[in-house]
Amino acid sequence: QKEVEQNSGPLSVPEGAIASLNCTYSDRGSQSFFWYRQYSGKSPELIMFIYSNGDKEDGRFTAQLNKASQYVSLLIRDSQPSDSATYLCAVMSSGGGADGLTFGKGTHLIIQP
Amino acid sequence: DAGVIQSPRHEVTEMGQEVTLRCKPISGHNSLFWYRQTMMRGLELLIYFNNNVPIDDSGMPEDRFSAKMPNASFSTLKIQPSEPRDSAVYFCASSFGGAGAQPQHFGDGTRLSIL
Numbered sequence: 001q002k003e004v005e006q007n008s009g010p011l012s013v014p015e016g017a018i019a020s021l022n023c024t025y026s027d028r029g030s031q032s033f034f035w036y037r038q039y040s041g042k043s044p045e046l047i048m049f050i051y052s053n054g055d056k057e058d059g060r061f062t063a064q065l066n067k068a069s070q071y072v073s074l075l076i077r078d079s080q081p082s083d084s085a086t087y088l089c090a091v092m093s094s095g096g097g098a099d100g101l102t103f104g105k106g107t108h109l110i111i112q113p
Numbered sequence: 114d115a116g117v118i119q120s121p122r123h124e125v126t127e128m129g130q131e132v133t134l135r136c137k138p139i140s141g142h143n144s145l146f147w148y149r150q151t152m153m154r155g156l157e158l159l160i161y162f163n164n165n166v167p168i169d170d171s172g173m174p175e176d177r178f179s180a181k182m183p184n185a186s187f188s189t190l191k192i193q194p195s196e197p198r199d200s201a202v203y204f205c206a207s208s209f210g211g212a213g214a215q216p217q218h219f220g221d222g223t224r225l226s227i228l
Binding site: 034036042043044045046049088099100101102103104105106 | 154155
């Protein structure tokens, strides 16, 4: 059984600070990792993906992957109130791109103005 | 570019009725996924297709659920008969399932309420 674990939160962070979201996964064969943002009542929106160990930066977002520890994280720098949402970690087992994702239940992030 | 298109956006029906959800994937994408989201269980993969062929339906909860993809631009998820516990938001997603994992793009979802 593939499992993806996230702290449900809410995680409250003051505006301008760094928000750190964490995710662990059980399947060592996992190869692709995704972070989705979901606003209330909306569909998940892809914000980052990472395949290799280390850091990947895109604007204010940095994804970090440590396959040995089966751990992936998302850092949001200079947090804005518009970043308030639920962040879903998703894991894909194969590299073929034709597999479904296993999602965590998400972390609810609140950015306090 | 048009994204993944789902219909209807909302569906309210009585227990025992047949429900059909529809999805049009992004043009050129050859993988299609059906997910269900509830507060209790989060986002769960129900079934996915690659090149119109069902690859894994192990997430389909029971025989009352069925999915088809008759061509590359259309898929349906059917529930017959429907039950109150099927109430959820159902998302369709698509991707290009070529070499190397590609991100999945989600439709706006169908909010299903079974009374």
